[in-house]
Amino acid sequence: MKHQVDFFAGALAARGIGTGDVVALQAPNIPEFVTAFHGILRSGATATTVNSMYTAEEVARQLTAAEATMMVTVSALADNAVAGAEQAGLSTDRIVVIDDDGVHPALTGMLGEAHPAPEVDIDPAEHVAVLPFSSGTTGTPKAARLTHRNLVANTCQIQDLLPVHPGVPMQAVLPMFHIYGLTVLMNFGLYRRAQVVTMAKFDLEEFLRIVQDHRIQASFIAPPIAVALAKHPLVDKYNTDSLISMLSGAAPLDGTTAQAVADRLGCEVGQGFGMTELSPVSHLSPFGQHIYPHGSIGPAVPNVETKLVDPASGEDIDVPSDEESPAGEMWVRGPMVMKGYLNNPQATEATIVDEEWLRTGDIATYNPGGWFTVVDRLKELIKYKGFQVAPAELEALLLEHEKIADAAVIGVPADDGNEIPKAFIVPQVDAEGVTAQLSAEEVIEYVTSRVAHFKKVREVEFIDEVPKSRTGKILRRELKHSA
Structure with a gap:
């Protein structure tokens, strides 16, 4: 190689x-x-x-x-x-x-x-190694500038937290073009000299066959795969007893599903937290310790500082001594924080603040036992099957349609546990006051033909007006309540 x-x-x-x-x-x-x-x-x-x-x-x-x-x-x-x-x-x-x-x-x-x-x-601390695109906490995708030092640091930060050793068969199904797959599956797998078994795309039966035939010990998944492993009857047809660990990332995994997968497969199921801008891992439950509850993202990885900030006051939330902290936006800093966004100083300044703290846009609590739990989100990003969907990108596309006067997009829960993009559409009205005739199917097809499959709008609701603040910002929480 x-x-x-x-x-x-x-x-x-x-x-x-x-x-x-x-x-x-x-x-x-x-x-x-x-x-x-x-x-x-x-x-x-x-x-x-x-x-x-x-x-x-x-x-x-x-x-x-x-x-x-x-x-x-x-x-x-x-x-x-x-x-x-x-x-x-x-x-x-x-x-x-x-x-x-x-x-x-x-x-x-x-x-x-x-x-x-x-x-x-x-200079590896300054030279940009990779430009993965991320929607950050809001807006359209931007290129995160990750240096060689960022990537090497994050690989080293997780080296003692996962049971991956020389020769261990580990499964690489999550895409390497995504920073999770790139760092944790590719670079970390190579660094630990594991046997990295690649999958070009996810198929449940093929996933299970590879676990069985290659005697996979460590697998890395996203929540939709966890849901399938917890519920699908196919699982019982394959021998998965080689599995020791399964790490879920890219989106929050609820504790009930994590426990169901652990019970069914007989392996330890952990969860971490990351962002493209963090190369990506900032928090991870160490495997083999069994001291952090399912549903939490665990403690910060080595050499990472974390604080919670009250979104309303901007003040730091005090570390509690005997009970869970109030919820606050999670800020982190460490050697894996990106250099900034490419050609976008405004977005960089909004994300990396006050002496290199990176604002995650996620709302979390801290337990004095040493772990964090993500409970909500400040950022507008929609996570569909672990992929980022930026509402602003879809809104801009919808507004190009001649029959659409205004549009807003939010994430809403689906029956399968995923979050899906839902569009709220204000139809165009002509000079005579006639409202344009537009169906939900037309809206869905219009978007589907122009974006990757995971970004497509899956629900549509027609409304008279998109709720906005006096500064013109879409009030997504009002739409979430009405949805």
């Missing part, structure tokens, strides 16, 4: 890629993802990882925002990836298709050139 990384870095350098350049990477979880990602970093360039489900429009938008000059993808995603890269101005020779589509440069050909890796001189 090291030779492949070096040769890929050399091939990139031979094409003029180096420090100051950004290379986009859009691929599922396959071994070649590791070669491409670390080859990009080894060349001195910065990687921007692209969601595999993005439409061509979304790919183009990210590549343009990240100022990418090259794209690496696979043939299965080439339709959207190539179209998006071309929209962003990249020529055929600047689009690499890993498994060779006969048109673009391919990985084997580039490795076969056997160019040595270049000499690179960077």
Whole structure:
């Protein structure tokens, strides 16, 4: 693998890629993802990882925002990836298709050139290694600038908290283009010299077969997978007794579901807290200690400070001595906090405040036993199956529709335990006072055709007016109450 990384870095350098350049990477979880990602970093360039489900429009938008000059993808995603890269101005020779589509440069050909890796001189504490896109606490997706030090620090911060050791088979189903998969499954798995078993996409039966056939000991999941493992009859058809640990992240997992999975599979189920801006892990229940309750996010990982701040007064909440604290916004600081957002000083200043504290936008309580529990959210972000959905992005899209006068989007609970995007629509009224005829199905189809599957609007309600503050901010809590 090291030779492949070096040769890929050399091939990139031979094409003029180096420090100051950004290379986009859009691929599922396959071994070649590791070669491409670390080859990009080894060349001195910065990687921007692209969601595999993005439409061509979304790919183009990210590549343009990240100022990418090259794209690496696979043939299965080439339709959207190539179209998006071309929209962003990249020529055929600047689009690499890993498994060779006969048109673009391919990985084997580039490795076969056997160019040595270049000499690179960077400051790892300052040089940006990766630009993953995040919606932060609000607004449309922004590129979080994560340095080499950020990534290395976070890998080291979790090294003694998870039962992953040399040779341990661990399952990598969560996408490596997402910071959770990138740090915890790929980088941490490699650092611990585990046997990383990749899955290109989630399928419950395939997930269970891999656990059984590869004798998986450590698995990493998101809450929707936990729900399936707790309830689906397929689980009983497979032998899962090799499992020791299962870590859930990317969205809150309720204690009841976590306990149900633990009981059914006979393994320890833990939960952590993270954000793209935190590289991503800031809190994690150490496995093997059994002292933190299901539903909590555990204590802060090593070298992380945490405080709770009253959202109304801005004052710090005192640490309680014998009872759970009042709820407050959780602020953290440590070596894994991002450098800031790319080309967005305003968003950076709103997120990283008062001597490097990062505002998470999550409301939590602290228990004197040493753990935190997330109880609510200040931020407007919707978490659907662990993926971030920014209401502002969908609202902007809806407002482009000629029959929509105004729109607001919030997250509402679905029957399967997920949070889904619901749109509140104010139809357009013409000069004669006639209201435009528009159905919920039309609204859903309009959005579905323009965004990745996980972002689509799944419920629609027509209203007379979107509630807003005097400054024009959408009052989402009023919509949540009415929903």
